[in-house]
Amino acid sequence: MFIVSRVGKKAVIGIGVWVLAVTPAVAQGIDARIIIDADQPGPRINPDVYGQFVEHLGRGVYEGIWVGEDSAIPNVRGIRSDVVAALRRIRVPVVRWPGGCFAERYHWRDGLGPRDRRPLGVNAARGNEPETNAFGSHEFMDFLEQIGAKAFLSVNVASGSPGEAQAWLRYLTGPATSGPGQERARNGHPQPYEIAFVGIGNETWGCGGNMTAEYYSDVYRRYVSVLGRYGTLVAADANSDDYAWTETLLKRALYRHAVATPLAYISRRPQISMMGLHFYTFAGNDWGKKSRATGFSETDWALSLERTSKMDELITRHAAILDRYDPEGRIGLSINEWGSWWAADENRPSNLYQVATLRDAVIAGLTLNIFQNHAERVRMANIAQMINVLQAMILTRGEKMIVTPTYHVFDLYQPHQGATRVPAHVSAPDYSHGDVELPSLSASASRHDLGTLTLSLVNLDPNRDVRVRADVHGFAAHEAAGRVVTAATMDAHPDFDAQDPLVPVALGGVVVQDGAVTFTAPAKSVLVIELGE
Numbered sequence: 001m002f003i004v005s006r007v008g009k010k011a012v013i014g015i016g017v018w019v020l021a022v023t024p025a026v027a028q029g030i031d032a033r034i035i036i037d038a039d040q041p042g043p044r045i046n047p048d049v050y051g052q053f054v055e056h057l058g059r060g061v062y063e064g065i066w067v068g069e070d071s072a073i074p075n076v077r078g079i080r081s082d083v084v085a086a087l088r089r090i091r092v093p094v095v096r097w098p099g100g101c102f103a104e105r106y107h108w109r110d111g112l113g114p115r116d117r118r119p120l121g122v123n124a125a126r127g128n129e130p131e132t133n134a135f136g137s138h139e140f141m142d143f144l145e146q147i148g149a150k151a152f153l154s155v156n157v158a159s160g161s162p163g164e165a166q167a168w169l170r171y172l173t174g175p176a177t178s179g180p181g182q183e184r185a186r187n188g189h190p191q192p193y194e195i196a197f198v199g200i201g202n203e204t205w206g207c208g209g210n211m212t213a214e215y216y217s218d219v220y221r222r223y224v225s226v227l228g229r230y231g232t233l234v235a236a237d238a239n240s241d242d243y244a245w246t247e248t249l250l251k252r253a254l255y256r257h258a259v260a261t262p263l264a265y266i267s268r269r270p271q272i273s274m275m276g277l278h279f280y281t282f283a284g285n286d287w288g289k290k291s292r293a294t295g296f297s298e299t300d301w302a303l304s305l306e307r308t309s310k311m312d313e314l315i316t317r318h319a320a321i322l323d324r325y326d327p328e329g330r331i332g333l334s335i336n337e338w339g340s341w342w343a344a345d346e347n348r349p350s351n352l353y354q355v356a357t358l359r360d361a362v363i364a365g366l367t368l369n370i371f372q373n374h375a376e377r378v379r380m381a382n383i384a385q386m387i388n389v390l391q392a393m394i395l396t397r398g399e400k401m402i403v404t405p406t407y408h409v410f411d412l413y414q415p416h417q418g419a420t421r422v423p424a425h426v427s428a429p430d431y432s433h434g435d436v437e438l439p440s441l442s443a444s445a446s447r448h449d450l451g452t453l454t455l456s457l458v459n460l461d462p463n464r465d466v467r468v469r470a471d472v473h474g475f476a477a478h479e480a481a482g483r484v485v486t487a488a489t490m491d492a493h494p495d496f497d498a499q500d501p502l503v504p505v506a507l508g509g510v511v512v513q514d515g516a517v518t519f520t521a522p523a524k525s526v527l528v529i530e531l532g533e
């Protein structure tokens, strides 16, 4: 139901059933119009859409989360307290672990028992960095408990087996009276853990086994036959626009064989609960040519946002395949790796570490708007990655910690968590640069049970403020308050030794009159306005 129409040259894009007539907005000193149909409720925005991903990679786990009990950095049972406090503030719903490609080389027993006796290894998935196994299943579950999030385990398909995965799940979730439960109790946790999601492999077309979709469908069936009762099962991820992957998996692995389990066959209960999808943002479409994280050009800015916008098309087309195989809407899409991927930092403080700028905030806002506007199918997403890796929420340098512009966007978007998505129809001028032409504004709206309405808006144009009028139907808006993330330069970024230039500030000049809200969306900004009746 989300529609974007443009005042500029190009045609309408988006999904929807009707298109706004372009009103003479400019004549009223208004550049863009938004119509919010608050009386047309859509699906609930699943809080898991604001999920995160943690991989043993660079300083994502070691230093980022785990500092050890003897560290001078304040910690609870080895998990750093500043990071926990920051993550609690943004209500992280779910965390995917231990990878990524690392998961496809991970053997869970290496991370059990006294830490000084755990095997030392290397991270063979990326960079051959030392792996102490100090952070294993118990430490991960402790971390989740401290931040208040659910577990999404990615099991090893490339170098593991269904038996190893099943033993892991039995160990974690079995009753204290069972053999695996008794072993868990001896390791300090008699109570069974809860595992919400189980991912059957990671990028099984690549680092996760180099499989064809046909072959993986059979591998998936095999894993499901022993893992079916553990959590929500997520089938490994299509690579960006590999629609054939999704189609093949649904065709070959969605249901059990009739002869094997006649009852399940008759009830036609799907054995895929979620389909995975991975998609990264570069400046353009070439993995090999990455933009610098800072000091980039406006062309890089425009290409990055054009690439990010493709997420809308990807979801639309993967969801259309799901619609054919699952018209009842039982299977969700899980975008379990997404985010920006810039060129390695010249100083390389660690693997896949990148400085986080205002561009990342705009990418985050745009992507979250797309997820929300596809809430019918998008039921989980996990940004890559939580700390010190790629589009991180948090960066650390020894005992110092800063939150990133992406963190601020997740913070601003909190009112959308669990709210009911309502249609937001946008008519806005284009942002053009070189060959790139995009609508300058991206919007998404939701209505909360508590009686508030939230509008999130991204102005992609790095040069031009946009004067906006939002008409709200079916909601008697009387008050409004907004916060905005923006800065003077495209690559403004927080630093360990300076004040954060991107802390959200109150959005001035928001006027509510006769059910309409007018305000200015500053150039290159992400803003959230909350309306009350």
Ligand code: AHR
Binding pocket: 055, 099, 100, 101, 102, 202, 203, 337, 384, 385, 390
């Ligand atoms: O997030 C970094 C890597 O990107 C992951 O390990 C892999 O799944 C993806 O290719």
